[in-house]
Amino acid sequence: MKTSIVILTYNKLDFTKQCIESIREYTVDGTYELIVVDNCSNDGTVEWLKEQNDIKVIYNQENLGFPKGCNQGIEISTGDNILLLNNDVIVTKNWLSNLNTALYSSDDIGAVGPVTNSASYYTAISTNYKSLSEMHDFAKSFNQSNPEEWEYRLKLIGYCMLIKREVIDKIGMLDEIFTPGNFEDDDYSFRILQAGFKLLLCKDTFIHHYGGASFGENIEKYADVLKRNGIKFEEKWGFMPSYSTYIRNEVINLIDSPQDQPINVLEIGCACGGTLLKIKSKYKHANLYGIEFNESASLIASQFADVKAQDAEKEMDYPTDYFDYIILADVLEHLYNPWQVMKNIRNHLKDNGKVLISIPNVMHFSLLRSVINGNWTYTDSGLLDRTHVRFFTLNEINKMLTEAEYSNIEYNATTVAKKREDEEFIQSLTRLSAPSMESQYNAYQYIIKATKNDVNMKLKRKLQIIEGKLNSGDVDKATIELSGMEQFSSDEIIENICKHLKKKVEILNLIAINNFGQGLFDEVLPYLEKAFELNKDDSDTLYNIIFVLNSLGESKLALEYFRLSKVKDQELISLYQGIQQHSPIYNLLMNLDENPNDMEAKNQLVSIIREDDSLVCELKEIIKYCFDSKTQFLTLVDEYVMNLEQ
Template identity: 60%
Template sequence: MKTSIIILTYNKLEHTKQCIESIREFTEKDSYELIVVDNNSTDETPQWLKDQKDIKTIFNEDNKGFPKGCNQGIEIATGDNILLLNNDTVVTKNWLENLITALYSDESVGAVGPVTNNCSNAQSIAVPYNNLEEMKVFAEEYNKSNSENWEHRLILIGFCLLIKKDVVDKIGLLDERFSPGNYEDDDYCFRITDAGYKLILCKDTFIHHYGSVSFGADLLAFNYLMVTNGIKFKDKWGFDIGYSCGVNNNIISLMDSPKDKAINVLEVGCACGATLIRIKDIYKNANIYGIEYNLNAAKIAAKNAKILGYNIETDKIECEEDFFDYIIFGDVLEHLYDPSKVLLDLKKFLKKDGYILASIPNVMHYSVIRGLLNGNWTYEDSGLLDRTHLRFFTYNEIRRMFISTGYVDRYCLMVYIGKGPQDDEFINKISELIDDSLKWQLDAYQYIFKAQRIN
């Protein structure tokens, strides 16, 4: 089996040298081919590449951008797998063997990626090393193939993305509308999912990543690309990736069923299903269900979960009673016209010892009160005053809602955000106007409730 490793370069020769030399050091000689696409580098990169005997090269006369450059490399690749690798990475012992083991662990797996020290999407881990030599020692100990450390993901960041060539042939090349780069990897991941394949994050494999060496050099241009390509992504897929693909780990932390139990979980407002996928990773025998208002996001979620409906306030849910162990509302109840009615209607589908798990923003947060005292109640695109919020809750009102609909709250987790000295001063001032027992509610940004059905 051969893997075609495709690397794009644009200046930064020292990083490219480190990357390629690490591939030569830690990858079995006959198991790969190296393809480098140079996007019109103006340093010594082109000459150095010409001097290398084991690299297939493409030299562009202008900067074609990341998606186009990758596509050029894919078109001349002869391997069974395609590996898109940033030139600011340093690979490590057993890196490719581990990734291939995960990639071919099941026919349903379409692509895999490793963890690193510098990455978004919760693909980075804390590392103890201070230089590359220490990094190699760390990685050699870390890179032990173990399927227990694989996670099913909706998105894998493209700094190191290994894809079966059959999958590439099926879904096509990277979408060049995202040139010069950013969001093309997200788009590709959703195309892989839409084609019926899974993406696996290999937490048993680590490589070093400097991060944004090319794009990060011009932060203003980088931020502009993130915004414009984010809009392009939303136009293409019909949902916002930041809003629809997050995992609610706070909600998951309140689940305490035995890991091997066959539990039934419904998430209302499941978006693309990222939280449900994570639950399935933890609870291997779980049956996962979703309800999602956005039809485009629901289509993605349906690849991994059974979708029972789209509008929780109008659709009739076809499901047996006393069925679910958990019903999840991750930042959903505040968007409903009548959240109390929804809680009442869904109660019959919850097992007699089942739980509602809900994350709900706190309108008593000091930032909202400060705005009010300055005469402002300004809606925003996200946050406590999200313009799509229809209902607003304090801690006491949340408890009243649950009690009045037949639930008892068993646990409440508070979520906080960072604040400065001026914020503490403001909290202390307004605390003089309220009972001491309420002061903590000024600081809580969000509540995560675990409420049990009352029989």
């Protein structure tokens, strides 16, 4: 098998020499042919190329640009594969054999590319070598062929792109409308996908890339070409790759399922599906779904996922309780009613399924500074663009998710580099608000994971049924509906009662008494205490809490609740009388009620009061609620107190 390596040159002879010498050193003889297309160099490149015996060379009389030059090289190539390679690259040990192994690992792989130290679209890795010698040592240990390190991609970068000839035969040459260069590799990648092939980034293969050799000396020219070709690409494809191919690694990292577990993932606003494709590389058994309003972008994502081109704010045609994860990366701020969308998608999540969200923070210091200076600057992307219709702070995000009944909400934040004046501005803001707000001024974007907890939904529905029975006056049926409540904790039940029901106090009492009747004594007082907190004058609550406390041996605390009640009806008084019948003071007063001249009873009463004069109030309370001869007894007690004071 032979690979045709096509290299374009335009000056930069030193780069070209290093590149070709590295190919000769680190590529097996007989497995490749070298083709150089020179775009009218004037720095000695042409003369050097004429001295080389192992290179096919095309000498252009003018600079025809990258796409046209590559096409010239492809036309004269004879290899089974074509490798487009920048001349500012240094290849390394095992580079081409590794790439070929990946390219021919499956019939549907159309093209592959390596990782490097400097390139766009997530192809650069962290390196710390300081010389070419150290670089080659690094690459020698790095370049170990490993299918686990192959990652599906939407596009490959043209600095090093290995393509099967059958793919080129099927889709044709590079599109020369992108002359002099930029976006031709994006265009080629999407054409490969459109033809039914896949792209692989080989993260088991590293080469060195100086980067920017072609345009590095003229930044303005580069920016102008980039802008013009970006417009051409969008006109051709209907979307911009810089926006529609993002891989949201910070969102993907929130997925916490085992990598060998089948998962169903839906991304709302999936664009071309870069994030979904990365998930598929990491989770081999993932089932991918997407919603994308841009039909052109959705057609690309449809190559590897089940994608619908529809409006996310309308009813979604997916099964209920189906998805393990639903992703909304920079989507909610574009919706007119994100609050309703968060409620709607909840129905399509499995129990304990999760939403993974990224959303810009309108409290970021850069936006606040613009606003207080009278500006509201829109950008094409980032924190604020013209397509945003809703704006969120951390509190508003939390409110939206809690109202939609998500739980276990976890927040992370991305930040951007700050200058000294930024730090000073943030400190000024914290002085105006609070030190705890500093993190919110620093947060550029919030990254959020929240869980659908169906336990709360089931509990809410059950409580609503119970309330409905009470509304119809059927207490017995309401009590029957309490069956099965043991699966929920008292905290969950109380929280849901307070959050969702109108007859809060009545239902809290109903559950408490039912639990008491079943001997669940630890599951009684929390409900009654919450009911008392909600309405301290409810006679049923007071009766129940006093009765329960007394039954549990807490008669002293029960009597405290009696004293707290402002309105004491006859049932409450009768309960109080029943409790006091076991009191020594009550029994002494009973004796005196029957025999006012019982001196022994009088002396015992005096002795009790002398030992604890605080019992005078209790004594008067017992007389007030337990005896008819109130005046006589109260006069008697006052006399005892007077004698004690003397």
